Amino acid sequence: MPPPDTTIDALLRGTAAVYTRDELAARLAKASAARRPLRVKLGLDPSSPDIHLGHTVVLGLMRRFQDLGHVAVLIIGDYTARIGDPTGKSKTRPMLTEQEIDANAQTYLEQATRVLDPDPSRLEVRRNSEWLSKLTFADTIRLASHMTVARMLERDTFDKRYKAGQPISVHEFLYPLMQGWDSVCIRADVELGGTDQTFNNLVGRDFQIANEQPPQIVITMPILRGLDGQEKMSKSLGNYIGVTESADEMFGKTMSIPDHLMAEWFTLCTTAPAGEIEALCDAQRTHPRQAKERLGREIVNRFHGPEAAERAAQEFASRFREGNLPADLETHRLALECPGVLDLMREVGFAASNSEARRLVAQGGVSIDEQKISDPMLTVPLSADGIILRVGKRRICRIVRG
RNA sequence: GGGUAGGUACCGAAGCGGUCAAACGGGUCAGACUGUAAAUCUGAUGGCUUAAGCCUUCGGAGGUUCGAAUCCUCCCCUGCCCA
Numbered sequence: 460m461p462p463p464d465t466t467i468d469a470l471l472r473g474t475a476a477v478y479t480r481d482e483l484a485a486r487l488a489k490a491s492a493a494r495r496p497l498r499v500k501l502g503l504d505p506s507s508p509d510i511h512l513g514h515t516v517v518l519g520l521m522r523r524f525q526d527l528g529h530v531a532v533l534i535i536g537d538y539t540a541r542i543g544d545p546t547g548k549s550k551t552r553p554m555l556t557e558q559e560i561d562a563n564a565q566t567y568l569e570q571a572t573r574v575l576d577p578d579p580s581r582l583e584v585r586r587n588s589e590w591l592s593k594l595t596f597a598d599t600i601r602l603a604s605h606m607t608v609a610r611m612l613e614r615d616t617f618d619k620r621y622k623a624g625q626p627i628s629v630h631e632f633l634y635p636l637m638q639g640w641d642s643v644c645i646r647a648d649v650e651l652g653g654t655d656q657t658f659n660n661l662v663g664r665d666f667q668i669a670n671e672q673p674p675q676i677v678i679t680m681p682i683l684r685g686l687d688g689q690e691k692m693s694k695s696l697g698n699y700i701g702v703t704e705s706a707d708e709m710f711g712k713t714m715s716i717p718d719h720l721m722a723e724w725f726t727l728c729t730t731a732p733a734g735e736i737e738a739l740c741d742a743q744r745t746h747p748r749q750a751k752e753r754l755g756r757e758i759v760n761r762f763h764g765p766e767a768a769e770r771a772a773q774e775f776a777s778r779f780r781e782g783n784l785p786a787d788l789e790t791h792r793l794a795l796e797c798p799g800v801l802d803l804m805r806e807v808g809f810a811a812s813n814s815e816a817r818r819l820v821a822q823g824g825v826s827i828d829e830q831k832i833s834d835p836m837l838t839v840p841l842s843a844d845g846i847i848l849r850v851g852k853r854r855i856c857r858i859v860r861g
Numbered sequence: 862g863g864g865u866a867g868g869u870a871c872c873g874a875a876g877c878g879g880u881c882a883a884a885c886g887g888g889u890c891a892g893a894c895u896g897u898a899a900a901u902c903u904g905a906u907g908g909c910u911u912a913a914g915c916c917u918u919c920g921g922a923g924g925u926u927c928g929a930a931u932c933c934u935c936c937c938c939u940g941c942c943c944a
Contacts, residue, residue: 624940687888695890715898748896779897791914815890818905822891835911851891852898 470523471678473516473589473726475654478661478677486648486676490529497529500647500663500675502535502587502638502656503571505563509644511571511699512758513683513692517651517726524649530583532645533571535564539587539637567736570702590644590736591637591676605669606662611635637660639666647675655691672754677804688717706763710771711853712780713755724750729757746795784847785855792861799836800825803858809850824851826839 465528477483490497501521503514512519539559568584575582580825594602601603611632612618620627635658640649642663650660657679664674682691694700700712708734714726722740725731739750752772759768777783789805796809798806801816804825810816819825820835826849827839845859 626939686898713898718896718899720899735910745897747899751897751899775897804895813910814908815906817911819891822905824891 466527470527472523473680473681475681476519476657476677477679478664482674483649483676483678486673490648492827496647497524498532498583498646499524499529499534500534500642500645500650501652502534502536502539502650503567504540505560506540506566507694508563508566509701509703510573511692511693511694511701512728513685513699514571515574515702516683517653518571519727520651520678522576525578525581528581529649530581532583532585532647533568533575534641534645535567535584536638536641537561537564537586538591539634552734573702575592587637587641587644591640594640599633599636602640602666603633605665606632606636616655630818635662639663642675643667643670643672645761648673649676649709650680651678651680651844653682655682659733665708681723681727684720684723686712686716688720700758702762706759706767706771707774709759709762710768710775712756713758714751714775716751718742718751721750724754725757729761731757746841749787779852788847789856790845791856791858793841793858793861795841796860797840799830799835800837800839801829801835803839803848804850807848807858808854809848809854809856819850820834823851 467480467487471477471480499521501517521533525531533782537557538561540563572582612621614635617627617631635827638659639662641647642660643666645664647667650663657677660675660677660679664677667674683694684690685696685697686700687696690696690698692767700709704712709791712723722736725736725739726733738751739745739753750774755775756768756772759771774786778785793803793806795802800820801810801813804810804816804819805813810819817835818827821834823831823833825832828847829849841858841860845857846859847855849855
């Protein structure tokens with residue numbers, strides 16, 4: 460019995476491209492007939508230890524495969540991380556040491572299972588050093604012979620860098636080869652990735668064919684744009700929401716995205732049906748603030764549960780709409796009697812230097828006990844009750860003598 | 862190996878002997894407004910003291926000069942062209 464189309468549609472929700480859908484349908488049908496789960500590959504580059512919402516887009520698709528009974532094969536690219544994936548980079552990435560990679564891989568796994576089903580029968584975790592470290596130089600040359608320079612340069616990230624006159628090191632060309640070899644070694648049926656991985660993933664197909672394996676089906680997901688609404692979400696750009704962040708942070712950051720980004724986030728980060736998303740993102744039918752609030756709740760709910768989502772939404776409204784103090788006000792103890800405002804700001808980390816602190820005061824961004832201050836030389840008597848120091852909208856804390 | 866163009870603050874990019882802490886854009890931060898940490902507008906954006914002042918920055922190391930990001934020498938890194 461081939462799986463009905465509706466199953467495949469649900470599975471492919473939000474995907475950017477499938478190479479090819481017919482092959483996928485056939486492979487799914489064959490798997491179910493043979494009662495053999497598909498091996499679904501996803502490679503992760505542990506060059507940065509934290510998983511953010513952008514990663515969860517593809518992880519979510521992987522989870523849907525798991526839920527249908529297939530096996531997620533997560534490849535920690537510990538070996539490839541020594542090279543650095545050139546994808547989307549204007550510069551060659553730095554290589555990592557083994558210790559860094561190990562630590563990152565560990566964290567990665569912990570965080571990935573916040574989306575993936577950790578059941579060992581549904582999740583297989585491998586490191587590609589397992590097979591890549593055994594390749595001889597001769598093997599490597601043989602692999603390289605399957606690829607041509609022209610195809611390599613077609614790849615848009617190389618193409619752009621090349622045309623822009625930016626450096627490309629030869630070792631970066633090896634990255635797609637290694638990744639393709641991964642697919643052969645784990646006998647992948649399907650490989651998932653962001654659209655920026657299309658080239659790498661398709662190399663896997665070629666290598667598998669060359670090694671007399673059925674070629675993997677490649678499914679790509681759109682790249683999630685980050686908080687700025689322009690660039691792809693990434694740690695290095697700082698426009699991300701990490702899966703381990705607090706409920707309040709997740710909610711607040713979501714509220715800060717530009718309105719035009721909502722539809723994309725609803726589609727890629729929540730399970731809301733398409734019709735509903737359309738209604739939510741139509742300003743005529745739904746107030747944008749309400750839509751965004753809903754988005755924030757959905758996201759927090761996914762990682763912290765419904766109670767936390769509710770709390771975060773309320774806390775946000777209380778703090779930023781009504782201007783109240785945060786529920787859990789951070790308290791700093793200082794062993795000073797009568798410090799100046801500037802010192803206070805530096806002590807609690809609200810300003811990096813005296814000049815910066817002075818600037819903030821001059822700009823009217825600083826208040827003590829909700830009283831805006833204008834004199835940078837002001838001294839503040841500290842008592843046991845302490846004072847409330849506020850800088851801008853978001854930085855606020857209590858300071859007591861102690 | 863030869864030729865040639867470059868390396869400037871968080872990023873991009875001007876400046877090419879003093880008026881340069883260094884234009885401009887982005888980012889970030891603050892303020893106003895608001896629908897929110899949206900959008901828009903305004904301002905700030907090396908450090909120390911704030912009045913004037915002082916100190917550290919323009920790939921690295923030396924040098925010329927009263928004075929250099931700007932000139933010279935050597936070195937390191939990168940693009941392009943030729944071989």
